[in-house]
Amino acid sequence: MIEASEREYSVGEVAEILKEEIYNLRYWQKELGLPDRRNEMNQRIYTQDDINRFKFIKELRENEKLSLKAIRKVLRKTGIIINEETAATNDVAVVGVNNYTAAVDKLKADLVGEIKKTMDDKNDELKQEIDDLKEKIDYLEQERNSKIDQLIAEWRKKNQRKGFFSSIFK
Secondary structure, eight states, X not given: OOXXXXXXXXXXXXXXXXXXXXXXXXXXXXXXXXXXXXXXXXXXXEOHHHHHHHHHHHHHHHTSOOOHHHHHHHHHHHTSSOOHHHHXXXXXXXXXXXXXXXXXXXXXXXXXXXXXXXHHHHHHHHHHXXXXXXXXXXXXXXXXXXXXXXXXXXHHHHHHHSXXXXXXXX
């Protein structure tokens, strides 16, 4: 007697269980480097572990709005895909998918950390740029004030040479 976990499902059965299109399952399998097992008639076959993995992927796509690239990272971090080499060769380590929320939370925390670091770096750059602009403004104001003072001094000197009556009767 075959146990439920050892039962093999066709791609059509899996698509029906997951309410997903067959081509999506094949695409996910190819892009994420999931195992591609086939029976004697060269038809794709899946186990309950594979179905759980697809459920996990579907949930990440629909609920978390993650791209396949991000999902691949989650699968690697949870141990479902060991590394790039195994993903490329379809050699996948199957681990319980029940800890997907922890993986998603970890990924969210990592993303938040990266975003925060990037924002802090940008803020530092902007603060430095603001400081530089303030210095430039101060310099230009000093230069302008110096020119104004110089022009006032020249005007006074010019008008001082003229007598009182000559300044009145031009």
